Amino acid sequence: MSVPDEQYEQKQADSHTSHETDEHTPLTAEVSADVAPAVEEFMEQAAAQNEAANEAVQDVNHHQGPYISFDHVCKAFGDFVVLNDVSFFVNPGETLCILGRSGVGKSVSLQMLMGFLKPDQGKVLVAGEDITRFDEKKLQDIRRKVTMVFQNGALFDSITVGENVAFPLRERKDLAEEQIFQVVKGLLEMVGVAGMEGLLPSDLSTGMKRSVAIARALASQPEAVLYDEPTTMVDPLMAHLLGDLIQRLKQQLHLTSIVVTHDMRFAKKLADRVVFLHEGKARFFGTMEEMERSDDPILSEFLSLDSLVLPG
Numbered sequence: 001m002s003v004p005d006e007q008y009e010q011k012q013a014d015s016h017t018s019h020e021t022d023e024h025t026p027l028t029a030e031v032s033a034d035v036a037p038a039v040e041e042f043m044e045q046a047a048a049q050n051e052a053a054n055e056a057v058q059d060v061n062h063h064q065g066p067y068i069s070f071d072h073v074c075k076a077f078g079d080f081v082v083l084n085d086v087s088f089f090v091n092p093g094e095t096l097c098i099l100g101r102s103g104v105g106k107s108v109s110l111q112m113l114m115g116f117l118k119p120d121q122g123k124v125l126v127a128g129e130d131i132t133r134f135d136e137k138k139l140q141d142i143r144r145k146v147t148m149v150f151q152n153g154a155l156f157d158s159i160t161v162g163e164n165v166a167f168p169l170r171e172r173k174d175l176a177e178e179q180i181f182q183v184v185k186g187l188l189e190m191v192g193v194a195g196m197e198g199l200l201p202s203d204l205s206t207g208m209k210r211s212v213a214i215a216r217a218l219a220s221q222p223e224a225v226l227y228d229e230p231t232t233m234v235d236p237l238m239a240h241l242l243g244d245l246i247q248r249l250k251q252q253l254h255l256t257s258i259v260v261t262h263d264m265r266f267a268k269k270l271a272d273r274v275v276f277l278h279e280g281k282a283r284f285f286g287t288m289e290e291m292e293r294s295d296d297p298i299l300s301e302f303l304s305l306d307s308l309v310l311p312g
């Protein structure tokens with residue numbers, strides 16, 4: 001069975017008209033009463049863990065430091081230099097958007113944050129620790145704290161949607177089957193794909209796969225989530241809902257987020273800071289307002305091209 005995009009979009013539209021969401025809407029607002037207590041408890045646990053983790057991140061002076069930072073990072077593939085002395089950071093509980101044209105190294109940056117790629121020079125700090133020299137075992141610990149939502153969802157194809165979301169819950173070994181069932185059901189309701197537990201990933205549209213990937217990421221109670229182009233190949237309504245969800249996760253779970261996007265409206269809605277990559281450099285790093293006030297012609301060109309694509 002396959003669920004076409006139109007049907008999903010209609011479902012999203014219906015839920016949007018009946019329950020307008022914003023960052024203050026409780027994360028569990030859409031969760032049905034039978035599983036709401038289990039999901040609320042799960043979310044409260046995640047929020048408390050994140051608050052403690054955020055406070056624990058310290059810089060060299062033992063002040064609260066950034067959760068993630070790139071410190072003079074260089075990366076080349078052969079002779080092709082992708083990143084050349086790039087620095088930026090995201091504070092605990094904040095959202096950073098990585099902007100830039102195709103091929104500037106946005107995905108490469110995310111892969112370095114997950115430890116899938118190593119910089120040639122410079123440091124990559126995650127949860128206050130330099131992960132550049134971490135072995136695979138220590139990187140796996142980091143990947144439990146920081147999860148990535150890939151464009152295609154990167155779900156396990158041979159198991160159901162429900163089992164995909166249950167995967168991190170089973171790994172922790174402290175939850176009963178009934179709790180796992182309730183949390184899975186509630187998380188899927190929260191991200192707008194209620195009742196799809198029994199489907200296979202191949203039955204889902206791109207937008208739905210991404211929603212399931214977010215549910216699976218949340219099931220691992222991460223401290224930070226990295227999103228690679230979350231609004232690519234989804235309609236504007238779905239993009240709006242995803243933006244609201246990311247805002248609510250920040251406000252209510254104190255999650256740190258990094259969002260790679262081409263979508264300026266999405267970035268304006270979410271970003272505490274943006275980094276604009278261009279020709280190997282972090283051409284701009286600051287707030288969205290500062291970026292819009294900048295008289296850098298390269299930035300102005302990027303912003304004006306975007307307004308041609310996204311009128312109004």
Ligand SMILES: Nc1ncnc2c1ncn2[C@@H]1O[C@H](COP(=O)(O)OP(=O)(O)OP(=O)(O)O)[C@@H](O)[C@H]1O
Nearest residue numbers: 077082100101102103104105106107108109260262
């Ligand atoms: N493993 C790799 N080996 C060789 N080259 C690579 C590798 N990964 C990425 N690149 C190259 O690095 C450059 C940056 O790639 P990256 O995927 O980070 O771009 P991007 O900014 O995310 O682009 P887009 O917006 O199109 O996704 C590209 O030229 C890409 O071909």
